[in-house]
């Protein structure tokens with residue numbers, strides 16, 4: 561299968577900040593690659609270099625096997641970039657916005673076709689300023705597709721959207737996958753990477769810390785299951801006692817905790833014993849398979865959400 565994009569040892573530093581610090585990966589044609597990492601990990605810098613919006617300090621970029629010194633007009637004809645919605649003109653309507661951006665290319669798709677793809681038919685005549693956050697993001701995807709690109713870049717497409725709007729946008733991305741577009745998507749939502757990506761690159765402090773399919777990444781953590789539970793009462797003492805027994809114990813939001821274990825039954829029995837001895841009680845116990853958040857935590861020692 562053809563490699564659509566490859567980068568080798570890409571670097572971009574801002575003073576002391578190593579925004580991108582030796583990143584290498586390849587994306588095959590038709591593949592959806594997610595770059596997953598917390599805020600400030602270097603996701604936007606990486607893809608803006610690929611889009612030709614920033615110049616790297618070092619490294620090589622290949623498009624369809626050919627090394628490119630500068631991401632110029634020829635490359636820009638075959639890539640689609642989801643613009644930040646703040647780049648739109650509020651007084652134009654949805655159809656006019658797509659027409660405007662289509663005019664910037666030598667060939668462009670029909671606005672109606674794109675409006676249908678992102679399911680904005682009922683909003684075709686609505687001004688951009690009157691769209692919801694999710695509708696604006698879907699318009700941004702329509703704009704990214706206006707030149708019928710082979711490769712589409714989506715930079716945190718669902719940040720700030722409510723769960724329903726996020727789902728609708730995911731449906732749009734699935735349609736792009738059906739159309740065999742090559743997609744590079746950045747996100748700090750593990751569910752998004754899990755749901756949409758064929759392969760995931762996990763990035764932290766400008767470096768790739770893991771890469772693979774969801775299955776391959778999950779296999780990297782040997783612990784078989786994660787136990788999550790809440791305590792009914794104040795928990796400082798219980799936390800320190802439990803932490804002595806379970807090195808993987810993590811505090812989550814409020815009084816919720818998680819730990820990973822290879823022996824669920826034994827660990828549960830121990831947890832219940834310790835907690836009841838300290839005259840506390842356990843609520844809302846959940847046993848689940850490990851997810852990307854657990855992989856990230858294991859590899860970096862901190863949470864994706866920090």
Ligand SMILES: Nc1ncnc2c1ncn2[C@@H]1O[C@H](COP(=O)(O)OP(=O)(O)OP(=O)(O)O)[C@@H](O)[C@H]1O
Nearest residue numbers: 574577579597598599600601602603604605606748
């Ligand atoms: N133009 C710039 N000047 C100085 N520092 C910058 C610049 N652009 C990015 N940085 C820094 O580089 C690091 C990586 O930023 P980047 O925006 O690529 O991260 P990100 O993973 O996309 O995060 P976010 O999810 O917050 O957008 C951050 O520490 C950021 O402050």
